[in-house]
Amino acid sequence: MSYFDVASSAPLHPVARQALHASLDExxxxxxxxxxxxxxxRILLDAAREATAEALGCRPDELVFTAxxxxxxxxxxAGALAGRHRVGRHLIVSAVExxxxxxxxxxxxxxxxxxSEVPVLRTGAVSPDAYADALRPDTALACLQSANHEVGTRQPVAAVAEACRAAGVPLLVDAAQSLAWGPVEGGWSLLTGSAHKWGGPAGVGVLAVRKGVRYAPQGPxxxxxxxxxxxxxxIPAVVAAAASLRAVRAEAAAESVRLRELTDRIRARVPELVPDVEVVGDPVTRLPHLLTFSCLYVDGETLLHELDRAxxxxSSGSSCTSSTLTPSHVLKAMGVLSEGNVRVSLPLGTTAEEVDRFLAVLPRAVAAVREKLGAPAGTAAVAVSPSGAPDVRVVDALGKRCPIPVIELAKVITEVPLGGTVRVLSDDEAARLDIPAWCEMRGQEYVGEEPAGRGTAYLVRRVAS
Amino acid sequence: MSYFDVASSAPLHPVARQALHASLDExxxxxxxxxxxxxxxRILLDAAREATAEALGCRPDELVFTAxxxxxxxxxxAGALAGRHRVGRHLIVSAVExxxxxxxxxxxxxxxxxxSEVPVLRTGAVSPDAYADALRPDTALACLQSANHEVGTRQPVAAVAEACRAAGVPLLVDAAQSLAWGPVEGGWSLLTGSAHKWGGPAGVGVLAVRKGVRYAPQGPxxxxxxxxxxxxxxIPAVVAAAASLRAVRAEAAAESVRLRELTDRIRARVPELVPDVEVVGDPVTRLPHLLTFSCLYVDGETLLHELDRAxxxxSSGSSCTSSTLTPSHVLKAMGVLSEGNVRVSLPLGTTAEEVDRFLAVLPRAVAAVREKLGAPAGTAAVAVSPSGAPDVRVVDALGKRCPIPVIELAKVITEVPLGGTVRVLSDDEAARLDIPAWCEMRGQEYVGEEPAGRGTAYLVRRVAS
Structure with a gap:
């Protein structure tokens, strides 16, 4: 039984538990x-604030604890926008916040x-130049995460902070995913975080506002x-949060090396073990413990169940695992495959044996899901098109959810001649992302989409055999 | 060492501690x-919601946990006001919320x-008629606490709820102080509470919104x-909150009888043991564990220190114990003495011995503070005015803080003839409340206030010897 979803919430660190117990009485x-x-x-609260501020790289009087x-x-x-409302009401965020x-x-x-929503590269990172271009004279605040919560890509915070500083715009950094590994580099103005992501208890967030940043608290x-x-x-939770942050930081140097080796192993082995997989996120500039991949022809929810049983x-950013039936906005912004998406985020102390067991289990789990869905078998399944086949085929996938439209497309593509076209009708939001992603993975040409009577028609030209 | 300030925050109930420990792992x-x-x-959260909803007297799907x-x-x-903004933007609160x-x-x-702020009687309670008079066609929401946090007076919630129902206006009841003792009677529409007031952990509030109440969440x-x-x-804190609410409710019937006897004893004995004391709040319609009194010629902060040393x-609602140097808005709305104010709120399990020891310590503590301040000694200190004394005396108490202006007044009043007047110059906000309160306690006539060059002049006519 391995919990590989620390990016959602980390189990309570033993030091947090101790500190919580000890401070319940005081x-x-x-x-x-x-x-x-x-x-x-008061003494406990002050000490927790000092320890946490030190870990964040700010002054204690710049830091408040939130819920x-x-x-x-x-x-x-809200406070930063209100503090600078005279400058303007323009806010910048990245598309993957x-x-x-x-x-x-x-x-x-x-x-x-x-x-303004700054787009990201296929790695999930913003380009500092693109971010700088979004800065305007009426920009009140800019926001950029330290690292992405779904794919682990680290953002170029220092460079963006420098551009913001030059423009006189404060930068708020959401550092929820990275605080366990170290302070945020660069000249941030506001910083936020969440204790239960680093092994502290739920109920504690941190908000640091640098002296000199205009800030007007909102609400009552x-x-x-x-x-x-x-x-x-x-206070007991705040004390536990502070103690556990200090504890995980003490382990961070060694654990980041160890976990990076484990996640590198998964990133390398998954495409070898499982056909038709796309590993997403920056391979180098990333959090050490987190990686994400997507499996063609796989229903994310079913795969999660299979893995849970094993x-x-x-967790997953696939549309079928979300209440809104839309794929993760992060994967969408990156333009990568969202079907059969799996995020693995390893807790401190994860062993190589656990990872190996995961790698042993995963291929069977993916194969089981594909078999259930009647997916095309393996990458070698591309047949020579029958002579005299029609050069336009329509796939009616209306009412069918991810990954069925892509599976139907993959089955039919072999039935049109080279240069022929498949027109996939779909009303599933994930198709908009996954059909182009499939084309990219398969070397087929994505022609574009157009409105259809119901849903949308996605046009794919067969250019590879 | 006795903690008599459970109305600020209760120590963690043993059941809360157990539940917290148990649920940290799950x-x-x-x-x-x-x-x-x-x-x-999810199972823990659902169970906690069901148990808490039952204790509040609502459905689980009407209840959310807040921080x-x-x-x-x-x-x-905010949500209730926004939900009914089409009706109007009028809000009613009591003056002692x-x-x-x-x-x-x-x-x-x-x-x-x-x-609209509905005033209260000298007991601290609103009059249901006065409350009903505040209802208007454009009233979006009415708010009334179940019981007052500073003086313990229970509010006529059922009667006010009935008036609100008749007017079609939702009533929000802040039940933070009373939930340990039982559910709120009457037809409330929204209800709020705080777990650390009933022996649960910090970090958990409750918000119930009855089905059918128009409600629009605000903010992101x-x-x-x-x-x-x-x-x-x-979740661990929510589980602990639910478990402790159930536990304190199981003790409520017996403890409310026992603590009421103890607080009745304090209410009766304090005026016998300490001269010049006003016990405030409703003597009968009140929380069982809470009582409040004010001591003439006493600096609240110094008295709290004396009691702490003993x-x-x-806690205290005196101005000198607040960061704003204004007396408690509750005491002000009630029109009662604020100087030397002491609130006693007994935790579950408080013993009669502790209360007796408090009663033994209090007179010495008050006397020590009065001696330091040079207060008039005892109620018998009223001397016959010297013949030929001037019939107007001015007391310049500018720059002097509570309770000094009242002490100076008390010293000088004996020096004017019956019918003569003392004019107290003061720039201390507490004087506005405490000089009239002193007059009422002493049977002197409070004539009124008028602006002075600096601060305010308070006029008192000597009508009692």
């Missing part, structure tokens, strides 16, 4: 009170603000946490 | 995930809404907790 009182229980609580990473992002973006950032951007847009006033995070302080907990 | 994963760790977390009671209030008010409610009202006013979208409470769920942790 940290429950109101730190604003002057009696002994309050003073003890979650999501709250830190919502709060930080966490949903908390994108939802804040959506709320800002709804509120009359403007938002509250005197706690410098007026930036309302509600009674959750003892592996992983 | 409740750290993302309950939205389909793998085993996610499913286990704090303050967040529950901010979120609930918790700051989270009043700050929400202030934010609403800032945002262009209108707010988030799929968690029915879209009403953003951020990763804090082993008692209590």
């Amino acid at each position: 940290g429950w009182a109101d730190p604003a009170r002057l009696y002994r229980e309050g003073r003890r609580a 979650s990473g999501t709250r830190a992002v919502h709060t930080g973006i 966490h949903s908390s950032v994108l939802h804040s951007a959506e709320a800002h847009r709804h509120d009359g603000g403007t938002v 006033a509250d005197e706690r946490e410098s007026g930036r995070s309302p509600g009674f302080e959750n 003892g592996f907990s992983v | 409740g750290w994963a993302d309950p939205a995930r389909l793998y085993r760790e996610g499913r286990r977390a 704090s009671g303050t967040r529950a209030v901010h979120t609930g008010i 918790h700051s989270s409610v009043l700050h929400s009202a202030e934010a609403h006013r800032h945002d262009g809404g209108t707010v 979208a988030d799929e968690r907790e029915s879209g009403r409470s953003p951020g990763f769920e804090n 082993g008692f942790s209590v």
